[in-house]
Amino acid sequence: MNENRYDPETVEAWAQSRWLEEGIFEIDEGDPRPPYYVLSMFPYPSGRLHMGHVRNYTIGDVMARYRRMNGFAVLQPMGFDAFGLPAENAAIQNRTSPARWTESNIATMRIQLNRLGFGYDWRREIVTCRPDYYRWEQWLFTELYRRGLAYREKAWVNWDPVDQTVLANEQVIDGRGWRSGAPVVRREVAQWFIRITAYAEELLTGLESLTGWPEEVRQMQRNWIGRSPGLEIDFERMDGAGSIRVFTTRADTIFGATYLALAPEHPVVRETAGRDRALADFVRTMQQREMREAAVEVADRRGMPLPLLVRHPLTGEALPVWTASFVLASYGTGAIMAVPAHDARDHEFALRYGLPIRPVIRPPGAERPETQVRALTEEGVVFASGGLDGLTSAEARERVREWLEGRGVARAVVRYRLRDWGVSRQRYWGCPIPMVHCAVCGTVPVPASALPVRLPEDVEFSGVSSPLTRDARFLNTPCPNCRRPAQRETDTFDTFMESSWYYARYAAYDCREAILDERVHHWLPVSQYVGGVEHAVLHLLYARFFHKLLRDLGWVQGDEPFARLLSQGMVLKDGVKMSKSKGNVVDPEAIIARYGADTARFFMMFAAPPDQSLEWSEQGVEGAERYLKRLWRLVGESAEKRAAPPLDPAALSAEGRRLWRSLHGTIAGVSHDYGVRETFNTAMAKLMELTHAASRFEPAGRMDRVLYGQVLETLLVLLHPVAPHVTEALWTRLGGAGLLALHPWPVADPQALEKEQWDLVVQVNGRRRGTVSVGRDEPESEIRSRILADAGLARHIDPDAVERWVMVRGRLVNVVLRKDPASP
RNA sequence: GCCGGGGUGGCGGAACUGGUAGACGCGCCGGACUCAAAAUCCGGUUGGGGCAACCCAGUGAGGGUUCGAUUCCCUCCCCCGGCACCA
Numbered sequence: 001m002n003e004n005r006y007d008p009e010t011v012e013a014w015a016q017s018r019w020l021e022e023g024i025f026e027i028d029e030g031d032p033r034p035p036y037y038v039l040s041m042f043p044y045p046s047g048r049l050h051m052g053h054v055r056n057y058t059i060g061d062v063m064a065r066y067r068r069m070n071g072f073a074v075l076q077p078m079g080f081d082a083f084g085l086p087a088e089n090a091a092i093q094n095r096t097s098p099a100r101w102t103e104s105n106i107a108t109m110r111i112q113l114n115r116l117g118f119g120y121d122w123r124r125e126i127v128t129c130r131p132d133y134y135r136w137e138q139w140l141f142t143e144l145y146r147r148g149l150a151y152r153e154k155a156w157v158n159w160d161p162v163d164q165t166v167l168a169n170e171q172v173i174d175g176r177g178w179r180s181g182a183p184v185v186r187r188e189v190a191q192w193f194i195r196i197t198a199y200a201e202e203l204l205t206g207l208e209s210l211t212g213w214p215e216e217v218r219q220m221q222r223n224w225i226g227r228s229p230g231l232e233i234d235f236e237r238m239d240g241a242g243s244i245r246v247f248t249t250r251a252d253t254i255f256g257a258t259y260l261a262l263a264p265e266h267p268v269v270r271e272t273a274g275r276d277r278a279l280a281d282f283v284r285t286m287q288q289r290e291m292r293e294a295a296v297e298v299a300d301r302r303g304m305p306l307p308l309l310v311r312h313p314l315t316g317e318a319l320p321v322w323t324a325s326f327v328l329a330s331y332g333t334g335a336i337m338a339v340p341a342h343d344a345r346d347h348e349f350a351l352r353y354g355l356p357i358r359p360v361i362r363p364p365g366a367e368r369p370e371t372q373v374r375a376l377t378e379e380g381v382v383f384a385s386g387g388l389d390g391l392t393s394a395e396a397r398e399r400v401r402e403w404l405e406g407r408g409v410a411r412a413v414v415r416y417r418l419r420d421w422g423v424s425r426q427r428y429w430g431c432p433i434p435m436v437h438c439a440v441c442g443t444v445p446v447p448a449s450a451l452p453v454r455l456p457e458d459v460e461f462s463g464v465s466s467p468l469t470r471d472a473r474f475l476n477t478p479c480p481n482c483r484r485p486a487q488r489e490t491d492t493f494d495t496f497m498e499s500s501w502y503y504a505r506y507a508a509y510d511c512r513e514a515i516l517d518e519r520v521h522h523w524l525p526v527s528q529y530v531g532g533v534e535h536a537v538l539h540l541l542y543a544r545f546f547h548k549l550l551r552d553l554g555w556v557q558g559d560e561p562f563a564r565l566l567s568q569g570m571v572l573k574d575g576v577k578m579s580k581s582k583g584n585v586v587d588p589e590a591i592i593a594r595y596g597a598d599t600a601r602f603f604m605m606f607a608a609p610p611d612q613s614l615e616w617s618e619q620g621v622e623g624a625e626r627y628l629k630r631l632w633r634l635v636g637e638s639a640e641k642r643a644a645p646p647l648d649p650a651a652l653s654a655e656g657r658r659l660w661r662s663l664h665g666t667i668a669g670v671s672h673d674y675g676v677r678e679t680f681n682t683a684m685a686k687l688m689e690l691t692h693a694a695s696r697f698e699p700a701g702r703m704d705r706v707l708y709g710q711v712l713e714t715l716l717v718l719l720h721p722v723a724p725h726v727t728e729a730l731w732t733r734l735g736g737a738g739l740l741a742l743h744p745w746p747v748a749d750p751q752a753l754e755k756e757q758w759d760l761v762v763q764v765n766g767r768r769r770g771t772v773s774v775g776r777d778e779p780e781s782e783i784r785s786r787i788l789a790d791a792g793l794a795r796h797i798d799p800d801a802v803e804r805w806v807m808v809r810g811r812l813v814n815v816v817l818r819k820d821p822a823s824p
Numbered sequence: 825g826c827c828g829g830g831g832u833g834g835c836g837g838a839a840c841u842g843g844u845a846g847a848c849g850c851g852c853c854g855g856a857c858u859c860a861a862a863a864u865c866c867g868g869u870u871g872g873g874g875c876a877a878c879c880c881a882g883u884g885a886g887g888g889u890u891c892g893a894u895u896c897c898c899u900c901c902c903c904c905g906g907c908a909c910c911a
Contacts, residue, residue: 044911085910157909168909216828220906223827293907297825345825418908425909495911533905536828569829570905577904606849607836612829613904615836623849626864633864677840685838685848761844766892768844792877806891811843816891 006632006726008596015725016117024068024741025119027075029522036072037523038064039503039562041531041539042079042126045105046086049112051571051578051616052532054588058601058722059568059610059680060530061118065721066674067527068119069745075523076119077506079126080106083430084495085168091429091461092179098429099457102129112589116597117724119741124509128498129429133505135452136515137497138434142445143553145435149195152443155422156291159187164465166426169292186287191424192433192491196545200225200416202559203544212564214611217536224537226417231401232333233410235260235310238318244268244310247332247415250339251404252396255385256360257337258350260310260321261303265329268321272306279304279323286325301326301349313409314386314400324349332415340375347375360385361393421542423494428459428466430492438479438486447480453488466490499539500546503529503561516555529562533611536567566678569613578616586616598723599625605680605722627688628726631719634695635712635730644706649752651703659697663711664752666690670718671745680722687719709734714746761812762787764796772813780807787813 019025029035040060043053057078064076080102087098094101106127113120126133144150158167162180166189171178196203204225207218230249237243244260262269264286273280282304289299303324310319319337326345327336340350341359350357359371361380368383369376379393388396404410424433432453434446446453456474459467468474468490479486501515507523508516531539540562547561570577573584591600603624608614649660666686673683694712699705713734720727720740731740759771760783770793772786784805787793797815806814 041911046911081911166909170910172909220828224907226827294825297907299825422908427909494909499911532911533829534911535906537906538908539911572904575903609837612837617836617850619850620836627849630864672840679838679840681836682838682840682848688848759844763844763892766843766890771844804891806843808843808892812892814843814891 004636006629008598008725011729012115012117012597012725015728016114018728018739019119019741022739024739025076026121026123027073029519031073033071033073035075035523035527036064036067037075037507037525037527038067039077039506039526039529041529041535042081042499042502043109044084044086045080045082045102045109047105047108049109049588051586051588054116054600055571055604055610055614056530056532056568057113057116057118058604059566060528061116061724062601062605062674062680062721063528063530063566063678064119065724065741066745068741069717069720069743070675071744074119075121075506077124077126077509078113078118078120078122079124079502079506080109080128081495081499081502082106082127082129083492083498085170085427085429087429088427088461097457097459097461099129102429115592116588116601119724124506126502126505126509128431128495128502129455131452131454132512133502134431134455134498136505137431137493137501138446138451138453139448140501140515140549140553141493141497142434142448142451144194144549145445149198149549150192150423151195152190152192154188155191155193156186156287157189157191157426158184161185175290186291189426191422192435192489193420193422193424196421196542197416197418199545199548200227200418201414202548203418203541206544206548206559210560210562210565213562214565214567217533217540217565217567220536221541224418224541227414228417229412229414230332231397231404231410232413233313233337233404235313235319235337236409238309238311243409244321244335245333246335246337247413248337250342250393250397251400251410252379252382252388252391252393253339253342253360254312254314254337254400255382255388256339256341256358257312257319258340258356258358259319259338261324261327261336261338261346261349262306262321263327263329263334264323264325266323266327266334268308268335269306269323272308276307279306282323286323289325296326296328299325301345301352303349303353305353313404313407320355322349322353330419331417341369341371342375342377344375344377347371358384364392421494421496421545423497424491425494426466426490427492428455428461428468430495431455431497432468432474433489433491433493435489436477436479436486437489438481438484440484441479441481441486443489444479444481444486450480455492466492468492496539496542500542501550503543504547504550504556514555516550520556524556525558525561525563528564528566530566530568533567533569540565566610568610569608571614571616573616575615586618591621595621595625596725598726599628602628602684602723606684607681609679609681611678627691628723630695631691631715632726632730634691635716635734638708638712644709647706647710648703651701652707653700653704655697655700656704656707659693659711660707661752661755662690662693663707663714664748667714667718667746668748668753671748674721683718684722687715691715716740717743717746758810760810762790762793763812763814764793765817766814769793769796780805783807783813787815 038060040057064074068074082102087102090101091098141150158172160167160177160180160182162182163177167177172184176183204227207221210218228249230247231251232245232247234243234245264283273283303322306321308321310321312319338346340346340357342361357371359369360382362369362383363380382388382391382396388399401412432455434453436444438444456471459471461467475487477486477488503526504516504520507520511517543561550556576582578585603621607620652660669686670683673679699708716727716731728740756776760774761768762770762772772790774783788799801817803816803818
């Protein structure tokens with residue numbers, strides 16, 4: 001590696017073997033340095049890394065290396081989220097087993113990760129499809145079940161009548177099964193749920209403490225949880241058969257209610273449908289409708305009246321009852337009081353079916369609003385509402401609550417949009433749900449001593465129903481309770497289960513006795529988590545939930561798993577996400593083979609800030625390569641050993657002094673960019689500028705040469721997190737002591753950052769007209785007279801028309817002139 | 825449809841707290857080196873006007889606040905992510 005040509009392949013292999021020899025990425029709890037835990041979201045082992053992975057893991061590795069150089073004991077683990085649908089699809093297509101396919105993909109991807117120079121502690125690797133990992137997930141589930149936090153209930157699924165299998169939303173294309181092409185039907189199946197709603201309030205309030213998270217992610221989670229305080233109101237049926245309970249957040253509009261709308265799945269609808277053919281047909285059609293929220297929202301709002309009236313609790317008026325497609329069974333009570341004048345969906349529905357629209361809210365200070373064309377959804381002042389008239393919306397809600405609560409027909413409740421988490425999947429390649437169904441004892445959890453329930457790996461895999469339902473060895477087991485013959489649960493867990501607690505297991509990766517141990521207290525919470533925005537809601541919410549469950553079971557301390565979060569943007573090509581279907585994928589391996597890992601890493605960090613999408617550009621990659629080559633040449637030219645006396649700024653030439661200022665400005669700026677702003681693109685720009693300044697510099701005298709040596713060394717130190725191999729090699733060539741990877745991070749000399757004199761921008765009426773050179777402590781009056789004395793500036797300024805001087809210290813001066821100066 | 829993000833030169837992006845719009849890189853143009861090319865180095869590069877010093881316009885569109893707006897507010901357009909069984 002002592003050649004003069006920059007050869008990434010040799011340099012990178014050399015540097016990687018050096019780090020490996022020194023074991024610098026293997027970190028334990030006894031390390032005297034303060035702990036810092038950097039975690040990147042582990043990949044699904046799809047076969048090969050894609051550019052999104054390269055970007056994600058480069059960001060993580062840069063942060064890890066930066067913290068290590070700042071004196072932290074950095075834990076950076078890696079693993080594989082190895083259960084999931086693609087393995088089953090591949091198994092069907094390639095006639096291989098999901099297990100073999102997955103393991104071979106993992107082997108490939110592990111090599112690719114190492115080739116990129118990421119510093120992982122591989123001893124801690126987690127592969128979620130292995131029993132030593134998922135047994136603890138099974139154990140945790142049985143604990144939740146015992147505490148009433150897991151339960152079984154019927155829920156709707158997409159059913160492919162030809163393949164006799166449940167389909168994921170992704171496998172439903174235009175309402176048809178992805179393989180069979182048969183129209184998908186919806187079916188009700190018993191499924192396992194975890195009671196995340198029991199933690200809704202804490203998941204919401206906990207967001208306030210997550211100051212290290214991007215605000216948009218916190219906002220998305222707030223909206224997802226969707227806390228809404230409101231009123232449950234019972235509407236008495238006029239046929240005397242009890243009442244219908246609705247949920248509303250707008251009790252202030254109750255006098256505007258003109259009908260009730262019930263979800264097609266509502267018990268009252270079902271019961272009525274039993275006696276009414278037309279209604280039964282309608283309900284059946286509705287049950288085949290797509291239940292994705294997006295589909296429900298854009299679908300036609302259709303409905304049908306029930307032969308049923310209810311009594312308005314305040315007016316005594318008889319209101320019709322409808323079933324409507326847009327009412328969700330899973331939210332509130334599955335029934336609403338419709339106020340078409342003040343709700344857009346109710347309005348649309350009322351227009352369609354000719355139901356009355358009765359306005360009861362007006363904007364403050366306005367007259368009765370026009371609501372035939374459009375609903376007025378804002379709050380306001382109540383009118384035409386008996387004793388509520390003149391009250392604000394908030395006051396009216398309170399009054400209605402008092403009235404109705406007093407009569408025992410309503411109660412204040414807080415509802416959440418968040419629903420309990422359905423964790424059952426009717427699939428093979430997942431973690432078996434550790435439950436046994438016994439004819440005598442009912443559903444019995446598998447005791448801890450009998451865990452793990454192993455997923456049989458050598459199975460017949462046809463794609464028609466799950467192999468587990470046909471595997472006698474798996475299926476048949478004695479009941480843990482009574483020992484009579486019983487059957488195992490054949491559903492497996494949602495793969496979000498595995499990714500909800502892996503971050504903690506890395507700390508106790510080899511613990512065989514329990515799910516976790518005391519080592520988690522040393523490392524948790526994760527100091528810095530890095531992953532894609534697409535996980536902003538689901539994964540991150542589930543992981544936060546699991547952390548609270550683990551806390552309440554006594555396994556972890558603290559309320560939140562991830563102290564800081566960086567949501568990285570996607571990698572695009574030609575403006576769209578790289579994907580097989582678009583045919584625009586660039587294989588990272590080809591790029592590494594051609595340019596080396598450092599160039600790939602540098603480009604990824606330079607081309608965009610980490611939280612925005614990144615446009616792939618091969619020419620941009622070449623630019624990155626050009627820069628690293630230039631650095632190689634620049635440092636290589638002065639690769640003689642120098643005894644370096646301490647730097648005395650006073651002994652520098654004028655040019656040297658300028659370079660010295662740039663050096664320290666760069667140290668300060670780059671440190672800020674890495675550690676605070678997390679904008680690596682601007683850090684790289686600053687390093688390129690300093691590199692150019694260094695290459696233009698002609699040392700005049702001994703001290704200038706000392707400075708020059710310092711600049712080159714510092715460039716290597718500051719660039720190391722992003723381009724670790726080439727900088728490690730050049731460090732050795734410069735005769736640097738030890739590994740650059742462990743070198744302390746430099747600190748800017750405050751003396752060098754202070755300026756005595758600079759050019760102050762002068763604006764006239766907000767337009768830049770020039771600059772004037774000012775000293776640090778120069779009084780304002782002096783600056784003013786200097787501006788008026790400057791010929792170039794003075795011609796824009798009529799001294800008699802000056803209205804005021806806006807002086808912004810160190811920034812600029814704005815001279816404000818009267819628009820129309822008085823003329824005699 | 826709802827929630828979140830984004831829109832700045834030919835392109836990727838910079839401008840951090842309301843204070844010089846276009847840092848840095850790519851591309852392009854010109855020059856140096858070379859028999860020539862590649863590589864490398866140096867200079868220029870928002871648009872329009874002017875010989876020039878300079879002047880005018882300009883950050884998706886329209887309006888507003890301000891001495892001053894890419895940045896704050898309102899209305900609108902377009903693109904991307906999420907919407908609970910893809911991970």
